[in-house]
Amino acid sequence: MFCRATIALTLTLLSLLSLSPLGFGSSPPQSSQSLSVMPITPITPIKDCNSQDKKVLLQIKKDLNNPYLLASWDPKTPCCGWYLIQCDEITDRIISLSIRDSPVFTNLTGHIPPSVGDLPYLQSLSFHRLPYLTGPIPPTIAKLKNLKYLFIEYTNVSGPVPPFLAQLKNLILLHLTGNYLSGPIPSALSQLPKLTSLRLDGNKLTGPIPESFGSFKKPGPDIILSRNQLSGTIPTSLGQIDPDTIDLSRNKLVGDASVLFGSKKRTQKIDISRNLLSFDFSKVQIPIKSLIWLDINHNNIYGKLPVELAKVELQQFNVSYNKLCGQIPQGGTKRLQDNFDKYAYLHNKCLCGAPLSKCK
Template identity: 70%
Template sequence: MRTKSGESAVVLVLCCLSLLLLSPIALSEKCNPQDKKVLLKFKKELNNPYFLASWDPHRDCCDWYCVECDIKSHRITALVMKSSFPDTNLSGHIPPSVGDLPYLENLEFHKLPGLTGPIQPTLTKLTKLKYLFIEYTNVSGPIPPFLAQLKNLQILSLSTNNLSGSIPSSLSQLPNLEYILLDRNKLTGPIPESFGSFKKPGPNIDLSHNQLSGSIPASLGQLDPESINLSRNKLEGDASVLFGSKKRTRVLDLSRNLLSFDFSKIDFPKQSLVSLDVNHNKIYGKIPTTLTKVENLQQFNVSYNRLCGEIPQGGTGRLQDRFDEYAYLHNKCLCGSPLPKCK
């Protein structure tokens, strides 16, 4: 026989269960409460954009748009802010609160034109960060030397922003860096000599579409990355240190600079080289016959230089067959197929 007090207890339990079922905040929420608090502050610092409408405080933040959590710890490990639309209604600086996500490994801001201001120093608190992408934004100011404190960083991409000033030499202190992409900004000054001290073989480098000047540091010859793009700058002098038959270089783009060196003395990676572009420079000498032994060359351009002599024939590279006249035009006295015959 059920007592009155027992019936009351049953009713109370049922009422509590029904409230839990109806409540938008379920007991099974995985998101760490502190991480969630930080993200809501982050959203507020960006003026609560519609872009982050899914960031509802009554929902599990591991299910929010742009957010990824670790499957075991449920701590936030990735914040990927990408947009395919020109108007995201997102505006403001990079929120300082992002530095309060201690387990973050991947941070991306991509195609967010309303994102402005400098790179925040609070990023130095993200000691686990492996991937930092700030791309196609209006973030401005210098590249801060403090990024060298992110010792676990593997990819640093600051491509297509309004960054200015010189490249900090301290970036070479990043021991795990595999890619450094600083292209399409307003950077000035020389390539740091310290870049030659990157841990071998060195990161893939893209410094193109800036206003860098001076000579290419001889120390860069000590590195052996698969890709180097220094195009569309104001670099001068000798670039021969970047070449070598034993290197593993696949892509080398030095086009549209003021470089001047004897091309006939260059030796090339015979198996790895896929793309070589040196157009619009002041390179002189002949096209070396060693280039005909490069087996997998798919893109090649030496136009608008000061080269002379006959284009080498034969070999596995097949320079005369594989590339048309536009790869050779506007040199001092180059001749032979696909250009007019030598006199």
């Protein structure tokens, strides 16, 4: 009796389990009453980077006086999980180092550590908004043959723009904005075959724009050299390239800038404002299909406004404080008259027509 009762109870329990949503070897019943079970995703453990790369990162932290910003760089923890760095998923080598300060952590001091040159797989290197980072750009950076992106922006880094940067043949973006770099722009930068953007704006650079910049591989990189102390004429060779953006504003450039224009060009932004340029603007060929930004204010540019400007869909336009004369181009969709007020035209010799006073 006992054995038969035990067997019967066991069979009953197994039957109930087979009907349960959690039963073994059965599909859950399709009803609103059924119990759904969420799959458990395994957690991938954080890897340690290459041991040599880890040693270099710890040296970088030491060279920067062990800032709190790099507190996560603990030799006892896997370095692929450290703040501000990125590892390659396959090789575990360091491919990105981006040291960016914040209002909370402002105690990062020192120079750019020469040891950054000992991260041979590095593709992106960034020092951004670090007011206490000083000194020159170290020559060891030239060892980073895989580097594609170099950003040194808004720091107190000083000294020249080093010609050895031309050795980084894989560079795509070279941005050295908002520092205290001085001296001439090295002509060797035109030897960077993959460069698509060159930003040297907001420094203390002097001398002319290198003639060699016309030999950049076409269409040429965006060239942004504004807010420096560059002088001399704009090299005619710049007319041979066709970048999306060229910004030479707020310098001491003289002479003719018409080489930057062309009816068949694809340039979208031309800013030559606040220089000492002087040329006949009526002879300029406007890139009608591409131009969206044109700023030539505060120069000595003369002549009439090209009639083609009435056909251009401009988002930014300023020709004030020059020596322009004649009627503001009419017709088209009246973009010049409707989209820009009188302040875009003020202080010229004799411009007239809407939005200024009528021509006599």
